[in-house]
Amino acid sequence: MQTAANSDNLSHFLTKGYKTVSHEALSAIAGIMPIEQAIHLYKDIRAVSRGNPTNAVITKLNKIEIFTKTREIHPKDNHIRIDLSGSEGNANVKIYTDRSKTENQVGASMVAVKDSREIHINNQRLNITCTVFQAELCGISVAVDWIQSQGKKTFSSAVNVDSKAALLAIANKHTTHPLAVATRLKTIKLRISTSITFHWVKGHAGLKGNERADYLAETVARYNTTITYDEIPIKREKQILEDYYTKSGTQYT
Numbered sequence: 001m002q003t004a005a006n007s008d009n010l011s012h013f014l015t016k017g018y019k020t021v022s023h024e025a026l027s028a029i030a031g032i033m034p035i036e037q038a039i040h041l042y043k044d045i046r047a048v049s050r051g052n053p054t055n056a057v058i059t060k061l062n063k064i065e066i067f068t069k070t071r072e073i074h075p076k077d078n079h080i081r082i083d084l085s086g087s088e089g090n091a092n093v094k095i096y097t098d099r100s101k102t103e104n105q106v107g108a109s110m111v112a113v114k115d116s117r118e119i120h121i122n123n124q125r126l127n128i129t130c131t132v133f134q135a136e137l138c139g140i141s142v143a144v145d146w147i148q149s150q151g152k153k154t155f156s157s158a159v160n161v162d163s164k165a166a167l168l169a170i171a172n173k174h175t176t177h178p179l180a181v182a183t184r185l186k187t188i189k190l191r192i193s194t195s196i197t198f199h200w201v202k203g204h205a206g207l208k209g210n211e212r213a214d215y216l217a218e219t220v221a222r223y224n225t226t227i228t229y230d231e232i233p234i235k236r237e238k239q240i241l242e243d244y245y246t247k248s249g250t251q252y253t
Helices: 004-015 023-030 035-049 059-063 132-149 164-171 178-190 208-223 234-248
Strands: 082-086 093-101 106-114 117-126 156-161 195-201 227-229
Touching: 035 234, 059 234, 082 164, 093 132, 093 208, 106 132, 106 208, 117 132, 117 208, 132 156, 132 164, 132 178, 132 195, 132 208, 132 227, 164 178, 164 195
Parallel strands: 082 195, 093 156, 117 227, 156 195
Antiparallel strands: 093 106, 106 117
């Protein structure tokens, strides 16, 4: 981390100003954050990543996603296989998930099909600050929740998703993304009573179930006003904090 002396020297070098010019003025002219603010920023970024309170009081930070650790799971159960062949899964019930993100809306959806007949759909609208990755995970989570809601009915389910990143996050036993961790834990529990598999399928390739899920995601994003997920992706916390300290000057809360 830069020291105050180094910060002053850099500011003088960039602005070609006299040594008698104040540190605050030089920092403002050079566009360099004062060392005091930089220290607060560094500490707050670490605090957010650990789920601890920050020096900056920012309402948005209350909705930042927090890294989650998967609780201890027996090694024999701690594996979720993902089929990346591009083929649909073969099961009694085929489920398709998708997401949609435009300039103004973010949506996720799932559709369940049995014997070529649509038996269930579910749409979710996310906050506009949410990412495509979050929407993909929400769609899969909704699908797993529906399977779980069916109780101990005897049927097998194949969840077809066109996002490799989302599927690999769920399959990764070291994942820390809260949505991926929650879905992973529910899936491991579900496998005790029902068959559930995950399959990657190519998006926009004419697959009827996938196209239907895509349509539903776009529809809910456009018309549904109820937001069911509004957690801000943790990668945005640094930007939020930097904006706060850049605009707050030397005033701290």
